[in-house]
Amino acid sequence: MAPVRPSLKTFLATARKALASPPTQTSAPLTFVLGNESADLDSLCSAVLLAYFRSQIPPHTLHIPLSHLPRADLALRPELNAVLRPAGVTNDDLLTLSDLPGAETLGPENTRWLLVDHNAPTGELASRFMSREDSLIGCIDHHADEGKIPQDVSSRSAGGPRVIERSGSCMSLVVDHCRSTWEKLSSSSSPSSQDIEIDAQLAHLALGPILIDTTNLTSKDKTTEWDISAVKFAESMMAAPISTLSTNSHDSNNQGSPYSRSKYFDQITHLKEEIKSLSYCDLLRKDYKQWTEGPLTLGTCVIMRGFSYLLQEIGPKEEFLSAIQKWKDEQGLDLVAVMTVSKQEGEFTRELLVWAFGETAIRVARQFVDDFGDKLGLERWNSGSGELDLDDGQEGQGWRMCWRQRGVESSRKQVAPMLRNAINKVGSKL
Structure with missing residues (x-):
């Protein structure tokens, strides 16, 4: 007889109860699955799906998925709702930093x-x-290996996987890692309607970030065999439409609609790009990552609309620049990089603004341009107007430059290491 599987909602409720229990009532340390601090769709969903399946295999150690953000910041991610809803859960079911005990x-x-x-x-x-x-028992990741997870971690006590491969979405690697477990749990020759429903819910959770990160498997720069295989497998687990929740987040009456890959992608994309209701402060913290290299701290933000849209729809230039300075002060940053991703006149477009504060940070920013400007295809933004630039050395204002990035194949996954490389290069000369 196939083991009885919990729904995703039941699993998350169990994880919440375990996190709220005093350590004296548990026989072993709590095991967390943690996404990165940008807390984008890929990180949030990957942590949940990986924790769910890792908890189902012997010795059945409960893995607690922790969203790497305060609970209030979940509201900044409406696209998350489009994925959670057909998975049978809501934002309220997720565990966040706000739920961690003191x-x-x-x-x-x-x-x-x-x-x-x-x-x-x-x-x-x-x-x-x-x-x-x-404390670190493993990782599944699609970024460059930083050498922090020991090569032999899997063979250690309580060791987990160590998977670092290039893929468009980290979720694709998670699906591959969990595939055999998923197949075993779904192997009943006469699955119940509940089992079929659970598989469809988990499949929706898996598919959302993969489709978004690979532009519905059409991005030549991002899509890999990992992504294609993961989508094919997840879709094979959708034997029936979701009966209790619609895959169409804009049509609550569309209950039980069959899954459509293109429609699902379009629904999530629409919500991801809908930012008019957000302030500049919200946009800067919505998809944010930070690193400290030597004496400098770098903060990077990704916004799903271009700078022209922001200045027209969110607020004037002065308000935008003031928000960056405020964010820089709050986070203690020396370098700020704001990247935009959008479609302009039907063309996929990336833009980049780098703002350096302090003499050393300015040297780093210029080193970055010297080393990587050609590779990234950096061209002065807005036909070279210089509207967002600052290169005259005003005291206390730093150095700032804004570009159209012709090398659209380079996302933050590539640009942030370039900036960190420039920090280390300048630091080695100090």
Whole structure:
């Protein structure tokens, strides 16, 4: 007899209960699955799906998926609702940083961490929980290997996977890792309607980020065999339409509609690009990552609309630049990079603004342009108008430059390491 499977909602409720229990009531450290701090659709969904399936295999250690953001920031991600809804859950079911107990209750000795969509711990969680040698038990990631997860981690006590491969979406690697477990759980010759429903819900959770990250498998620069295989497998698990929740987030009456890959992609994309209701502060923190290299701290933001749209629809230039300065002060940044992704006149477009504060950071920014400007195809933004540039060395204002990035194949996954490389290159000369 096939094992009884929990729904995703039931699993998340179990994880919440375990997190709320005092450590004295648990026999082993809590095992967390953590996405990266940008907390985009890929990170959020990958953590949930990986935790779900890792909890179903012997020795059935409960893995708690932790969304790497405060609960309030979930509201900045309406596209997440389009994926959670057909998976049978809501934002309220997710566990976030706001749900973590305080240091007096939960210490590093009570936790183990499996990273997904990154392979090096960052931020406050890293300093609070991950300094112990045995705190990191593995990773599944599609970024460059930073060497923080030991090669032999899988063979260690409580060790998890160590998968670092190039793919358009990290979720594709998660699906591949979980595939055999998923197949075993779904192997009944006469599955119940509940089992069929659970498979369809999990498939929707898997498909959302893969389709978004690969532009519905059409991006030549991003789509890999991992992504194609994952989509094919996840779609094979959708033997029937979702009966209780619609895949169309704009039509609550469309209950039980059959899955359509293009419609699902369009629904999520529409919500991801709908940013008019957000402030500049919201946009800067919606998809944000931060690194500290030597004496400098770099913050990177990705916004799903171009700079012209922002200045026309969100607020004037002065308001935009003021928001960046405020964000820089709040986060203690020396370098800020704002990247935009959009379609302009039907053409996929990337833009990049880099703002450096302080003499060393300015040297880094110029080093970045010297080393990578041609590779990225950087051209002065807005026909070279210089509207968003600052290159006259005004005291306290730093150096700022804005470009159209012709090398659209380079996302933050490539640009952030370039900036970090420039930091290290300048730092080695100090």
